[in-house]
Amino acid sequence: MxxxxxxxxxxxxxxxxxxxxxxxxxxxxxxxxxxxxxxxxxxxxxxxxxxxxxxxxxxxxxxxxxxxxxxxxxxxxxxxxxxxxxxxxxxxxxxxxxxxxxxxxxxxxxxxxxxxxxxxxxxxxxxxxxxxxxxxxxxxxxxxxxxxxxxxxxxxALEDEVDAADSAVEPSADEEILFEIEPRELAILSVFTIDPGASVLGGIALSFASGFDPETLLPTDRIAGLPGPATGIFLLAWGLLLFVLAAWIVSAILTFTRYYGFRLTRVDDELYYERGLLQRYSGTIPLDKVQTLTISESIPFRWFGYAALGVETAGYAPGQSGSRGTESAIPLADADRVVALARAIEPFGPVDLESPPRRARERYAVRYLLVVAAIVGSAYAVARYTAVVRQWYVLAVLAVLAPFAAHLKWSNRGYCVGDRYFLTRAGFWRRTTKIVPYYRVQAVLHEATIFQRRRRLASVTADTASSASFFGRAATAHDVDTDRGLELQAIIEERLQDRLRARQRQRTVGRWFREASDDESADEDASVDRDDER
Missing domain, CATH: 2.30.29.30 (Pleckstrin-homology domain (PH domain)/Phosphotyrosine-binding domain (PTB))
Structure with missing residues (x-):
């Protein structure tokens, strides 16, 4: 050992x-x-x-x-x-x-x-x-x-073997370079990515910048003539601005160092990735164990025509490991390039999504109106017992945005039942399209909450072996018609069995060919031995 x-x-x-x-x-x-x-x-x-x-x-x-x-x-x-x-x-x-x-x-x-x-x-x-x-x-x-x-x-001999496998050097004959992040893509990714851990580091950086004396960062010439209450509000806003700016700068630096030199290659049936400036990561994504592909189009990246590709394998989901190794097969690239690579991994056809029924949009509008009512009620309570808020009723204008928000949520949800793959889409701020091969489905769930049942709606989930399912990130067709949901459940289960039978036939035929080839090789070896004996 x-x-x-x-x-x-x-x-x-x-x-x-x-x-x-x-x-x-x-x-x-x-x-x-x-x-x-x-x-x-x-x-x-x-x-x-x-x-x-x-x-x-x-x-x-x-x-x-x-x-x-x-x-x-x-x-x-x-x-x-x-x-x-x-x-x-x-x-x-x-x-x-x-x-x-x-x-x-x-x-x-x-x-x-x-x-x-x-x-x-x-x-x-x-x-x-x-x-x-x-x-x-x-x-x-x-x-x-x-x-x-x-x-x-x-x-x-070991060094020769390592050099052949090392993706940091020139690619070998059987290595295909699928993606290399460009400087422009890395810059956009760094500027617009918010790292949750950057807030703490930003506060620490701000403390060091001020020499642990917050007064050194205050614009004393600006607040000298302000009245007492206005001074407090201005100082609060100024401190919040400095904190957000420091967190943003730290987040950009962390993202830049994390994805610097990102490179994705393919050797046989595996994807090899490497990335990082200060801390270098490299690893593998086995294609034969891919459970789900996730195409993410977050705002503001979607405005520039960019997207990201995540790969989930059995028992391992994006963002779950401390290494963040398979968090993205592609962290950011042109949307067309992302779709092309996703089809190279799983050759799904055109994405012709079917939207939820219109009554689902009404449900979203009612939900957002209830949120606005809660906000207005909270503002009224604050105005009733304190002097912080006076014109609490101004917040009621948010109710105008509820129909628009409901439409955006409804228009960004859908599903597609293909011959070999089940696709779902959800999310506005971070729109995700999930592609699930039928033979990877472990269970098909048909669920309806009490609020969905009132409008004859349900959700259908194609659960896989990826642990993303434990965190509610499985491929789900949200708010479909109840009868259509039952039909979807039956279709997915039927095509799952069809794909499993087809893969079993392929393995059986492949085994027959291998056995026949081995028998032929054995006959040839025996013939050669007899010739040698003569």
Missing amino acids: KKLHPASVAVRSLSRSLNTGFVFFVVGVIVSPGGNGMNLLSVFGLVLFGVVTGIVYEFAYYQRFRYELTADTFDVTSGVISRRDRELPLGRVQNVDIRQNVIERLLGIAAVHIETAGGGETEVSLQYVDESEARHLRRQLRGGASPERTEGDDDE
Whole structure:
């Protein structure tokens, strides 16, 4: 069995020792009140003890971590206090991601994260192995053609194998470049993408920019002549503006570094992706395990004619992994290019969507009017008991927007029942079109809430093995007629069985051809042997 790279002790110890040192610092401050020298010395001793503990733990983790790639399984033994033995069947491996930050690239090591069909969380993480070993494992875990590597293998042979698989260099003869992000696309993606984590980082950046003194960022010359209440409102708006601006700048930087150099290639029946500036990600998307394709057209990208493509495999959905590796097969590109690539993965036909009945639009309008009524009622309550709001009834003008919002929601929903695929569309701000092959459907759900039943409406969902279904992101035809929904359910179930029978026939015929070919080869070998004997 193999061990991790020795440099993993230093890299992991850096993070572990900082965490444990901070914990013991907090403990030392709590148990050592006051500020005399003896107390400070005891706090420093606790911090040093925490740092040493983290280093010792990581060294023990390195000594006790073992992994082995066999013909059928990937075996991992780990644990410092309690031992854990895991055996992953190679047929259950869904995705193999490789991650490297700047320090790891300088040290020549990488982290390997293995996802299985059992769920969206990472099943096994190897932190860290040699770069060449990481690429070798990716090839072997995803069904590489080369034999299993042993400790005595020749290093030059391994380097040749890695060079053939490394998508960062010139593509090989059997590698097809499907997509490379252009500078203009990367700039638009960075400017208009809002990262949820950027708000915290933006606040931290704003604090550093002000030197932890908010008064340095205030326009004192502008607020000098304002009355008291106006000054408070102006300062609140000014602070909110600075916070949003800082969060936007940080979000743009994070998005730029995340998708810098994004590249998607195809080798045989797998997609290979790589991206990242400071932290480099690379991994695989197995085409034979694709469950659903999702074409996303968010505002404002849709105004410029851009879209994104997401790929969901069994037990793994976009945005679910910390690596964000398969969050997008294409993060942003011309809508026509996205549709063309989606058809290259799953050859679905023209998208001729059927819209929900018009009474669904009436339902949306009533819902939005109720929201407006709640807003106006809340404003009235605030005006009744405080002096913050005076003309609360002005908010009633929002009711004019309810019919337009209901129409936009209705017009952006639909479904299409094809011969081989079921397609659904939903969303205005982020319009998503989902393509589901019938043979990937696990269950067909026909659901109707109490409000839908009042208008004879229902929703039909084609559930797959992707864990996106657990978060309500499965392919769903919303608010169809009740009778039409039952008909859709029957059609999808019938075509599911038809596709399964067709695929079974293909596998059977393919097995017959392989057996016949093997028999012919055996006859030829026997004939050659008889000729040699003569």
